[in-house]
Amino acid sequence: MKPVRIVLMAMMVVAVTTGVVSGVSATAHEKATGVVKERMEVMKSIGKSMKGLSAMAKGEATYDAAEVKTMATSIQSKSAGVAKLFPEGSLQPASEALPTIWKDWPKFEQLSKQLGETSGAVAVAADGGRGAMVPAFATLAKNCNACHTDFRKKKEEE
Template sequence: MTKRIAMALILAGTAAFAHGGVQNPDVKTRMMGMGDLARQMKLIGGMAKGEAAFDAEAVNTALARMSEAASEIPSLFETPAEDPQSEALPVIWEEFAGFTTRASELEALTAELAGSVTSEAELRPVMQQLGKACRACHATFRE
């Protein structure tokens, strides 16, 4: 078994365990999509903290994946589904235009950054920008 297949199985198992208590299939799908963003942030953050070796290609790939995932956020939340395990707040559907604007801002930021990171020194400012974009949404729309 290759490393890539093994990692995919581990991630799938972890995601299934983490979302195992979720009853609503729309919420489960949402959580899986948002989990992909979190995994990419963790990859970049690990390098920024020195917990993993810097790899420009991996950072730029993660940023591109984040852009793609961010483009899908509005469709993940079109259905106002709730579940006790969800951290999404009902205000998402009350202010859906503002919510989708935040997703579009994250998509644009990550698309702009993807392919631009060439050195470890660039990680800190990238993480600051990503953190700001994530907080802008989470502060209003997530528990």
């Protein structure tokens, strides 16, 4: 890959991940209970792995294939349980979920299933070095954003 393309790709990664790895207010967790709290914890943990992957993709952290695999696999194992954490109508206080989830359930379920595939692809790419990992990471980040765009409240609406 030409250096210019790598730079462009890295910029794209920054753009797509900004919204994903941004901080989450602590108060939201204090108010949340039951399944809402549970899925916030799962998403938060996924977000933590994503932050680590993002730092390596951007070159802010030293590339470590084993760590990439660990973080990507952690997201993959959690992805399998995501859909189950959204029982119909679960919009209890502090939830940032949108009711469109249950209007467009097949799409939501598909995006959660896809999360297993896109995170798995990052784990597979890990041994190929940063050049192989960055495009796989960008695809994973798009997966997060696609679901958040359609099914999660925007920060401004809080």
